[in-house]
Amino acid sequence: MRSPNMETFKQEKVEDFYDIGEELGSGQFAIVKKCREKSTGLEYAAKFIKKRQRQASRRGVCREEIGREVSILRQVLHPNVITLHDVFENRTDVVLILELVSGGELFDFLAQKESLSEEEATSFIKQILEGVNYLHAKKIAHFDLKPENIMLLDKNIPIPHIKLIDFGLAHEIEDGVEFKNIFGTPEFVAPEIVNYEPLGLEADMWSIGVITYILLSGASPFLGDTKQETLANITAVSYNFDEEFFSQTSELAKDFIRKLLVKETRKRLTIQEALRHPWITPVDNQQALVRRESLVNLENFKKQYVRRRWKRNCESDTEEDIAKRKALHPRRRSSTS
Known part of the structure; x- marks a missing residue:
């Protein structure tokens, strides 16, 4: 298996490919927003994960941990497990484009x-x-x-x-x-x-x-x-x-x-x-x-x-x-x- 550090993300602006909409939820270092893919019109959930900027910092998630999550999501495809569609990265965030699960908890x-x-x-x-x-x-x-x-x-x-x-x-x-x-x-x-x-x-x-x-x-x-x-x-x-x-x-x-x-x-x-x-x-x-x-x-x-x-x-x-x-x-x- 590829190392979490080796996971590659698109270094392009997520906004160039998706219209970002309303906030669906948030956690300590992540915000999830509804989004629509411009090329298909399909709706997804965009999870913006704040990256840790310095190793000594406690703010944000370290790149290796985000890489591990992405590595696992890229391996899974099952009706009862959320699906990963795309991944983008900028200076401050990694953005996971995920299946939109809209029925609530x-x-x-x-x-x-x-x-x-x-x-x-x-x-x-x-x-x-x-x-x-x-x-x-x-x-x-x-x-x-x-x-x-x-x-x-x-x-x-x-x-x-x-x-x-x-x-x-x-x-x-x-x-x-x-x-x-x-x-x-x-x-x-x-x-x-x-x-x-x-x-x-x-x-x-x-x-x-x-x-x-x-x-x-x-x-x-x-x-x-x-x-x-x-x-x-x-x-x-x-x-x-x-x-x-x-x-x-x-x-x-x-x-x-x-x-x-x-x-x-x-x-x-x-x-x-x-x-x-x-x-x-x-x-x-x-x-x-x-x-x-x-x-x-x-x-x-x-x-x-x-x-x-x-x-x-x-x-x-x-x-x-x-x-x-x-x-x-x-x-x-x-x-x-």
């Missing part, structure tokens, strides 16, 4: 529903699993699976099409190469990330377990009052299925979550095992009936959804937070450093 869509069975819920979970299965078959770990990165292509159909987005933390896992890092959103990270242990595809499976738990109940399995409490809950695998939130949840669904929220990575469900789990793929009519008759706790989901939207900007790890956490492990080194 999955959780936004679910919060508008009046009722939701587990059968309907699994139709979304299965799409997430299929996207991750494609990535894992290519030895690509997403490392940032969370509700904000699970989007809908179009929400105006009964079962909208899921798209996994934001590959800023994604990494190719190479055999025999140890990779360690501390990154991601605390609520969704696996114990091996918190403990600064070697990372692999298994970290994504833990995140899917957390997402499924939240989707079914509205509650979050490890979220504490502080970031430190959340991380301590994760490393202790301290969670339960509170009857207040899970009274209408099937044992099949709980079993699926239990087998994902396993501290020992070798015992955690792989993506293939998750797809074969009877909650996702029932093996008889009884299991199918259980899914149909079990309900998602939408009342609590909606209540917590409002709180989650309000808190969202406080949830992500900043670079300062990461630096502080790394200081707790002074003798260990990431293989990428």
Whole structure:
């Protein structure tokens, strides 16, 4: 595979080829705007990523990290994964021209529903699993699976099409190469990330377990009052299925979550095992009936959804937070450093 530093981007003005429109969203170092390709009239999303100007600076994203994201996006083509169309570069930014995913976030869509069975819920979970299965078959770990990165292509159909987005933390896992890092959103990270242990595809499976738990109940399995409490809950695998939130949840669904929220990575469900789990793929009519008759706790989901939207900007790890956490492990080194 080509090195992230070797990735080539068009050194032309993006504005010469695309009409740049309204802002769709923004992050710490990126802004996403709607755009229209002048030659075809087709609409895309332009992600402007601010480049780090000096190695010692904490502002912007270093060229190697942007190169890694582009390298991964150039390798992927799957119905449940966002598609990269083009890449431009100027003095201050790298601009990714991406497939326009206009249906909003999955959780936004679910919060508008009046009722939701587990059968309907699994139709979304299965799409997430299929996207991750494609990535894992290519030895690509997403490392940032969370509700904000699970989007809908179009929400105006009964079962909208899921798209996994934001590959800023994604990494190719190479055999025999140890990779360690501390990154991601605390609520969704696996114990091996918190403990600064070697990372692999298994970290994504833990995140899917957390997402499924939240989707079914509205509650979050490890979220504490502080970031430190959340991380301590994760490393202790301290969670339960509170009857207040899970009274209408099937044992099949709980079993699926239990087998994902396993501290020992070798015992955690792989993506293939998750797809074969009877909650996702029932093996008889009884299991199918259980899914149909079990309900998602939408009342609590909606209540917590409002709180989650309000808190969202406080949830992500900043670079300062990461630096502080790394200081707790002074003798260990990431293989990428």
